[in-house]
Amino acid sequence: MTRGRAALLLKQFNEILVCPLSKQPLRLCEESNTLISDALGVSYPIVDGIPCLVPTDGKLIETPNEDDGDDATSDSKNGDVRERAPVNP
């Protein structure tokens, strides 16, 4: 039952759901049970089988290897949030 549900969910993800900010496709990460938007490097949680795609629920994924600083994205007022360069789509 749960496996069938998960498969169904996955099928519909691909058909309908996208990242609410970038409108790019999402990828399911089974390990952390999150949906990942590769275009932005943001993960959205899945709570109780329900994907939470409100932008405020999303978390920036922190990568250990910092890419070359993308100056355009760092802003004085949001300097305390770690940012990373986009993964090439």
Added chain:
Amino acid sequence: MKPSSSSSLFIKSIKLLSRIQIRSTRLFSTDIIDSSSTTNPKIFDRALKRRHRDRAAWLSNRRNDPLIDSVAENLLDRLQDCKREFPKALCLGGSLMAVRRSLGGRGGIETLTMMDSSLEMIRLCRESELELPDREKIETLYVVGDEEYLPVKEGSLDLVISCLGMHWTNDLPGAMIQCRMALKPDGLFLAAILGGETLREMRIACTVAEMEREGGISPRVSPLAQVRDAGNLLTRAGFALPGVDVDEYCVRYGSALEVVEHLRAMGETNALVQRSRLLRRDTALATAAVYQSMFGAEDGTVPATYQVIFMTGWKEHSSQQKAKRRGSAMVSFDDIQKHFGTPN
């Protein structure tokens, strides 16, 4: 996609997201007005509205609400007027449960996506889906999402229903444009929002009582769209064949306090950013008394008006009828008159 456009989109999105992140980490108060950094005015407190909807999920406790049920019924009735079917549908926040209950196989929906900003509301919907009879079951996907940031792929839906939810969006045209983008060509957008006449008794009672007790007024009832705006909204969002109509519901309550209780159960309480966070007990009681004395009926009940604006719009498609270009007429009115003959 060109790299420049994708990176500028990324920068825009990341700026937006980091602003949200800062807001959520620095302060847990919802009363932040940073109009300096946002281009769109922030009228409603979406985070608060989300919690209101959580509370509504607990309060409503699967009881049927006659007001919401009749609005949902009225809205879905429009599906029966359409000859075509809508295999893929999205139902947006507001009265999700009522829409689901009154759907009853209308519109030929095969896959339904239900979206609300409140997780509790979605959970409640999922639980109540299990209680439906087998023949009414539809493949349903549950998502928590925000109408202002619709997480739906472009051109993937045949129908978008929004029942009593969109009047809480800060950027109503923006939300509607996103709905249009999510639709396939010739897809239908169906929405019900509360209109400007809603709770006019409450507006008056609050104003009178606050003037009397505190010598000034604060916004207690949110600004709502007027009927004449609704058509413009649809046109501005780029919908073809726009249609707007209005219905007024008058609900009678035992007292003014019951009105507020009902509003809480619907998740329709005040969520203005600039609301006054303090309500003094004597002001509240004075409001109830003013409400009773100004609008109360002889049998002791008080009325509350709900004006609902129903909007329908279609995504453009070549099969839809269009007005001809100005000056493109090939037939003279004289000829028409000759053809049909003059009256007597």
